[in-house]
Amino acid sequence: MAQVALEGIHKVYPNGFEAVQTCSFVIQDGEFVVLVGPSGCGKSTLLRMIAGLEDITEGTLRIGDRVVNDVDPADRNIAMVFQNYALYPHMTVAKNMGYGLKNRGISKTEIDAKVQEAAKMLNLTDYLDRRPSQLSGGQRQRVAMGRAIVRQPDLFLFDEPLSNLDAKLRNQMRIEVRALQRRLGTTAVYVTHDQVEAMTMADRIIVLNGGRIEQIGTPKEIYSTPASTFVASFMGAPPMNVLNATVSSDKHVTLDEGLELPVAAPAASSGPILVGIRPEDLTLGEGTTPFDVQIVEELGAQRLLHGTLGGQAFSVSVNKDHEAGTGTIPVSITPGAVHFFSREDGFRI
Amino acid sequence: MADLTQTQIAQPTPSRLRFKWNTIFDHLILIAGSLLMLMPLVYAFITASYDPVTIHREGLALTFGDELGSNFEKALFEKGGFTKTVDGMVMLKNSFILGIGFAVGKIIISMMAAYAIVYFRLRFATFAFWIIFTTLLLPLEVRILPSYEAIQRLGMANTYSGLIVPLIASATGTFFFRQFFRAVPEELVEAARIDGAGPVKFFIDILVPLSRTMIAAIFIIMFVFGWNQYLWPTLITTDESLFTLVRGIKQIVLTYSDAAIPEHGQALALAIVAMLPPVLIVIFFQSWFVKGLTESDK
Numbered sequence: 082m083a084q085v086a087l088e089g090i091h092k093v094y095p096n097g098f099e100a101v102q103t104c105s106f107v108i109q110d111g112e113f114v115v116l117v118g119p120s121g122c123g124k125s126t127l128l129r130m131i132a133g134l135e136d137i138t139e140g141t142l143r144i145g146d147r148v149v150n151d152v153d154p155a156d157r158n159i160a161m162v163f164q165n166y167a168l169y170p171h172m173t174v175a176k177n178m179g180y181g182l183k184n185r186g187i188s189k190t191e192i193d194a195k196v197q198e199a200a201k202m203l204n205l206t207d208y209l210d211r212r213p214s215q216l217s218g219g220q221r222q223r224v225a226m227g228r229a230i231v232r233q234p235d236l237f238l239f240d241e242p243l244s245n246l247d248a249k250l251r252n253q254m255r256i257e258v259r260a261l262q263r264r265l266g267t268t269a270v271y272v273t274h275d276q277v278e279a280m281t282m283a284d285r286i287i288v289l290n291g292g293r294i295e296q297i298g299t300p301k302e303i304y305s306t307p308a309s310t311f312v313a314s315f316m317g318a319p320p321m322n323v324l325n326a327t328v329s330s331d332k333h334v335t336l337d338e339g340l341e342l343p344v345a346a347p348a349a350s351s352g353p354i355l356v357g358i359r360p361e362d363l364t365l366g367e368g369t370t371p372f373d374v375q376i377v378e379e380l381g382a383q384r385l386l387h388g389t390l391g392g393q394a395f396s397v398s399v400n401k402d403h404e405a406g407t408g409t410i411p412v413s414i415t416p417g418a419v420h421f422f423s424r425e426d427g428f429r430i
Numbered sequence: 431m432a433d434l435t436q437t438q439i440a441q442p443t444p445s446r447l448r449f450k451w452n453t454i455f456d457h458l459i460l461i462a463g464s465l466l467m468l469m470p471l472v473y474a475f476i477t478a479s480y481d482p483v484t485i486h487r488e489g490l491a492l493t494f495g496d497e498l499g500s501n502f503e504k505a506l507f508e509k510g511g512f513t514k515t516v517d518g519m520v521m522l523k524n525s526f527i528l529g530i531g532f533a534v535g536k537i538i539i540s541m542m543a544a545y546a547i548v549y550f551r552l553r554f555a556t557f558a559f560w561i562i563f564t565t566l567l568l569p570l571e572v573r574i575l576p577s578y579e580a581i582q583r584l585g586m587a588n589t590y591s592g593l594i595v596p597l598i599a600s601a602t603g604t605f606f607f608r609q610f611f612r613a614v615p616e617e618l619v620e621a622a623r624i625d626g627a628g629p630v631k632f633f634i635d636i637l638v639p640l641s642r643t644m645i646a647a648i649f650i651i652m653f654v655f656g657w658n659q660y661l662w663p664t665l666i667t668t669d670e671s672l673f674t675l676v677r678g679i680k681q682i683v684l685t686y687s688d689a690a691i692p693e694h695g696q697a698l699a700l701a702i703v704a705m706l707p708p709v710l711i712v713i714f715f716q717s718w719f720v721k722g723l724t725e726s727d728k
């Protein structure tokens with residue numbers, strides 16, 4: 082069990098590509114932190130630096146009380162779970178799980194006991210003598226988890242561990258992974274590009290964009306007060322509506338096409354601005370703002386209405402018992418649910 | 431499925447007829463080919479059942495004589511050669527030593543070379559690989575004099591190591607293993623690193639077992655290749671007790687005085703013995719061979 086501290090960590094690949102811009106944060110002991118962001122934003126790079134698989138260009142990395150910049154991955158007392166499982170194909174499940182212990186010179190009986198215990202925890206007891214090729218995707222991922230937990234590491238590292246599973250299994254494994262981590266109380270860093278995984282699993286989320294940290298916060302904070310338009314549209318499905326608008330000197334908010342929105346402008350702002358409204362923060366059939374519905378998407382529990390508001394693309398999400406068709410319909414905006422961002426850099430105002 | 435059946439019902443006779451003719455034609459070609467390949471063997475085997483005088487007088491035969499057993503026995507167990515110390519069994523043993531030593535040596539050397547090239551950040555890894563690869567242009571026949579000179583000076587002439595070592599550098603093997611190693615997922619290496627496996631452990635615990643079908647395939651090719659070596663063994667072994675079958679056959683026929691008739695029967699028997707092990711190995715390990723070249727169990 083350990084706290085992980087990154088101080089001024091920075092990564093430039095040998096080809097000169099800056100994959101992670103200077104960043105600092107602390108992961109508390111026992112915390113489950115999710116690194117989320119679109120593909121190529123540097124999540125894996127950051128995780129692999131923590132694992133020791135990638136050199137740290139600059140900065141200090143501490144796991145527990147130890148600076149581990151130059152410590153070999155095997156000696157950092159970490160365990161990693163990979164997207165493609167990375168199981169040893171020629172070893173049985175039991176051997177796969179015990180290999181790391183064997184390399185540490187632990188006795189055979191002790192390894193057996195630990196493997197049995199982990200297998201029981203993961204429902205793998207019946208499969209211990211099988212090869213990975215004789216297991217389903219979900220079982221393989223469990224073996225990879227087993228390999229991580231038998232070592233009783235200070236830190237779990239996950240790199241998109243559920244991305245190769247089908248949707249249903251992914252939901253189930255998500256809960257299992259989270260429950261297991263709670264039970265063991267081991268600090269975990271989890272990389273994913275899936276915002277649902279991030280929202281549901283994390284104690285805290287770190288949103289990355291183009292090698293830069295956009296925001297760090299609990300799922301609730303990230304969702305209710307996104308720090309930028311990037312976070313606002315990346316976290317949440319369907320994404321937040323972001324409209325181009327202007328704040329006049331008398332604090333009226335007018336869309337670029339001339340429609341005035343019945344919202345209170347933020348105190349210290351004027352001129353061009355971005356207005357963000359989540360699709361669920363609107364009520365159909367009330368208010369005065371006209372919404373032109375063009376497409377209705379049935380999602381079962383909800384309906385998604387896509388169309389335009391004052392000439393700009395806009396979506397509204399309504400409950401399933403709310404009838405909806407195409408055409409123009411008035412909408413009202415839930416008070417206090419409007420976000421304002423700077424039009425220059427996209428940051429929250 | 432339904433479509434197929436219907437087509438067959440629609441025009442049964444012509445399609446079935448054409449099918450038959452095709453098959454017969456294919457088989458005729460295959461049979462002709464096999465006969466062409468097999469006839470020399472059949473001739474050799476049958477002719478090996480005569481005494482040298484008959485063979486000398488009547489040439490190759492197509493009906494069995496009555497010396498088959500004794501010719502094989504003499505070829506294998508009678509001390510022959512110039513020094514009368516070497517029999518067929520000794521040569522068989524030498525051939526196995528050469529074939530196995532050659533194949534195992536090549537596999538070890540080329541695996542280690544490929545391992546170094548693929549997994550270590552060597553300064554000139556790619557360059558080194560291409561240098562190794564260009565040695566394909568310099569087979570033993572081209573560099574035979576310097577090789578002989580070197581082995582001679584090292585005092586390795588007439589030793590098993592002198593017979594085997596100069597032959598085991600292998601560009602082909604290195605190439606195959608390099609391609610194979612490059613296809614092993616990066617994450618496997620990383621998982622092993624985190625599991626505390628250093629370079630040697632990773633090689634022995636993970637890479638070698640993963641490559642086993644590949645190793646088997648290369649072993650088969652190289653064993654046959656080594657078994658059939660002729661030029662180098664002829665040059666480097668002058669001591670008859672080190673003769674391999676492939677080069678020893680000729681020796682048997684030659685060592686009699688001018689007046690005597692060469693032991694053709696025994697020579698043919700020995701030729702058949704020399705052919706058997708490679709054939710058997712290929713037949714028995716066929717499935718491994720195909721697996722090694724096609725399967726990717728990674």
Ligand SMILES: Nc1ncnc2c1ncn2[C@@H]1O[C@H](COP(=O)(O)OP(=O)(O)O)[C@@H](O)[C@H]1O
Pocket residue numbers: 094095096098100118119120121122123124125126127
């Ligand atoms: N070894 C490397 N050399 C140069 N650039 C790399 C290397 N590995 C990754 N990158 C680049 O760094 C960026 C971040 O990669 P990565 O951390 O793998 O992203 P992801 O968030 O999808 O996991 C990508 O643009 C990728 O192209």
Ligand SMILES: [Mg+2]
Pocket residue numbers: 124125126
């Ligand atoms: Mg990644």
